[in-house]
Amino acid sequence: TGTSRPQRMLKAVQKNATKGDPQSVISAIDYYCRHKEWAMNVGDDKGLILDSVLMEVNPSTVLELGTYCGYSTVRIARLMSPGSKLITVEFNPAFAEVARQIIAYAGLQDKVTLVEGSSGDLIPKMKERFGIKYFDFVFLDHWKDSYAPDTKLLEDCGLLKKGTVLLADNVICPGAPEYLKYVRNSPRYESRYYKSNLEYTKAEDGLEKSVFLG
Ligand SMILES: O=c1[nH]cnc2c(O)cc(-c3ccc(F)cc3)c(-c3ccc(F)cc3)c12
Numbered sequence: 001t002g003t004s005r006p007q008r009m010l011k012a013v014q015k016n017a018t019k020g021d022p023q024s025v026i027s028a029i030d031y032y033c034r035h036k037e038w039a040m041n042v043g044d045d046k047g048l049i050l051d052s053v054l055m056e057v058n059p060s061t062v063l064e065l066g067t068y069c070g071y072s073t074v075r076i077a078r079l080m081s082p083g084s085k086l087i088t089v090e091f092n093p094a095f096a097e098v099a100r101q102i103i104a105y106a107g108l109q110d111k112v113t114l115v116e117g118s119s120g121d122l123i124p125k126m127k128e129r130f131g132i133k134y135f136d137f138v139f140l141d142h143w144k145d146s147y148a149p150d151t152k153l154l155e156d157c158g159l160l161k162k163g164t165v166l167l168a169d170n171v172i173c174p175g176a177p178e179y180l181k182y183v184r185n186s187p188r189y190e191s192r193y194y195k196s197n198l199e200y201t202k203a204e205d206g207l208e209k210s211v212f213l214g
């Protein structure tokens with residue numbers, strides 16, 4: 001055994017980024033994944049769309065499903081106002097361990113609570129464990145088959161309010177057809193597709209933005 005891809009990504013951040021500078025962490029990861037070793041970060045193309053939707057919402061509470069190495073966690077938290085909170089859920093302990101270090105290297109650990117476990121188990125515990133009433137913004141980037149069930153679970157747990165924005169990665173590649181059917185056909189959502197590219201490639205992918213109407 002040797003190092004894992006996430007561990008090599010962390011090394012690249014520690015070598016090439018400046019501690020406490022989130023933009024340099026983002027650039028170091030994008031450079032590494034574009035020129036050295038591909039990895040499933042949302043990336044710089046889709047990342048610009050994530051940034052603009054996030055800034056439009058200016059959320060006080062954010063839920064991220066799927067931390068991986070913390071790239072999108074850093075992208076989101078760097079744009080959040082003082083006092084706002086981001087909860088990010090990661091199932092894989094090895095990913096979570098690297099993500100904690102990348103988030104800390106960016107200096108964003110005070111805004112971010114990283115929780116290890118399954119989204120299906122953790123979503124019903126958000127209110128009691130983290131004192132969350134509602135999420136203003138949800139970034140779905142964990143596993144395509146979980147997007148629809150987890151969205152219904154967020155509704156059932158009363159964690160969405162009128163105006164909450166859901167933004168889902170990979171709705172084309174690898175694709176989340178059941179999720180798209182759900183949010184595009186439900187009268188409770190206003191949805192639109194942002195066409196882009198699969199991270200660090202020329203393949204098409206995109207983000208689906210869905211506003212909960214209450
Ligand atoms: O699973 C993912 N979660 C969150 N974001 C992902 C992402 O941004 C990209 C990919 C992805 C990987 C390889 C490829 F050729 C195309 C797309 C995946 C993914 C899909 C199927 C897999 F079997 C394992 C990874 C994920």
Ligand SMILES: [Mg+2]
Pocket residue numbers: 040041042141169170
């Ligand atoms: Mg993704």
